[in-house]
Amino acid sequence: MQTWLLYLRDAIIRSSGIYSLIDTGARSTATALMQVSGNSYDAARVKLEAVKGECPVPEEYVSRKDAGRLSYQMLWAIRGSILDDGFTQANNDLKIALGLPAPPHIRTRFTRVAASAVVYIMLMALFISVCPLVGAIVETRYGxxxxxxxxxxxxxxxxxxxxxxxxxxxxxxxxxxxxxxxHIETPFQSIATVAAMQFAMSFILHEIYNVIEASVSFSLSDTSSLLDAKTHIITFLYSLTPILAFLAILISRKLQHHPLIAYAFICVLSGAAFALCDFVYELHNQVIDYYFVHQFVFGFWITLAFIICGRIRRN
Incomplete structure (x- = not known):
């Protein structure tokens, strides 16, 4: 399982375009350094090695003396800083050391990320506390x-x-x-690629949770089983909900309404996606117990928690 998770992680990183952006950024820095060095690779290399020490070159670049070779050497020189601070900060620090103009880099503060996580936990704890109380009334009055x-x-x-x-x-x-x-793909193609990544990630994480839950149930002598087709049907359906929420976010950005209206639109659409998934599942089972109403509330709330935490992290 660990191997598959590593494959998933690597696929996400490659598909995100991060490697392409890093290559572009490094080449831009190398080109700028060569320009201030009289378009001479050797002069630019001397400046780089004066700051970072000797920088090796792979065999395929030995015969070249251009920005591509220099950009590789730059990435090698700042590899440690990239791991510690990320490429943007490491590249900016290198520019400053080389005397090149560097734009200010806004770094996400860990305190904001931590605050977002704490608020998310609190919001979900509030749902866990209040929802069963509402359920007691709803079950009694409406069944x-x-x-x-x-x-x-x-x-x-x-x-x-x-x-x-x-x-x-x-x-x-x-x-x-x-x-x-x-420059090579349309917005629709980008959305389709990201949506495919979402579905794969959601489906795998659903199944991991199913395995954990089945293991716990087995230890408690429960009758839950991964061989039950219904488990995987509901997993497939709910793996679509992050995609629908993502599409709702993109649509709300295009509509350019007041933020509160946009947030309400996203939450309602996400809640509807949760409700629709459960309704289809109930139709498949030929038992309508109106649990999709509960799932609408849950989908609305978890999306609202996501939006609130996103605002905290950005602000």
Whole structure:
């Protein structure tokens, strides 16, 4: 399983366009250094090695003396800084050391990320506390099936893995891919690529959760089984919800309405996606227990928590 997760991680990184952006940034810095060195590779290399020491060259670049060779040497020279601070900061630091103009780099503060995570946990804890109380009323008056506290905890854990993380992936990777590949692919192709990554990530994380849950159930002498086709049907359906939420975010940006209207639109559409998935599942089982109403509320709430935390991280 660990190997498959590593493959998934590498596929996401390659598909995001990060490598292309790094190559472009490094070549831009190398070109700028050569320009201030009289377009001489040797003069530019001397300046680089005066700052970073000797920089090796792979065999395929030995016969070349251009910005491509110099950019490789730059990446090798700042490889440690890239691991510590990221490429943008490492590249800017190198520019400053070489006397090249460097734009200010806005770094995401860890405190904001931590605050976002804490707020997300608090919002989901509020849902876990309040939702069963509402469910007691709804089940009594209308006969709708509703999750108890344990069910809400399981939902929150499961969809934090299989909904929130793939949605975070999409809103992070899509702008990177558009920057990297805007000249060779259309926005629709970029969206399709990111959506495929979302589905794969969500489906795998759903199945990992199913394995964990089945293992726990087996240890408790429960009858849950991974051989039940219904488990994988609902996994397939709910793996589509992060995609629909991502599309709602893109549509809201195009409409350019007031932020509150846009947020409400995203949350309602995500809630509707959760409800639709469960409704299709209920139709398949030929048992309508109106649990899709609960799922609409849950989908609305978890998307709202995602948006609030995103605002905290950005602001």
């Amino acid at each position: 709708f099936f509703w999750s108890d506290t344990t069910g809400c905890i399981r939902l929150s854990l499961k969809f934090t893995m299989a909904f929130t993380l793939p949605l975070l992936l999409a809103v992070s990777v899509y702008p990177l891919r558009r920057r990297a590949y805007h």
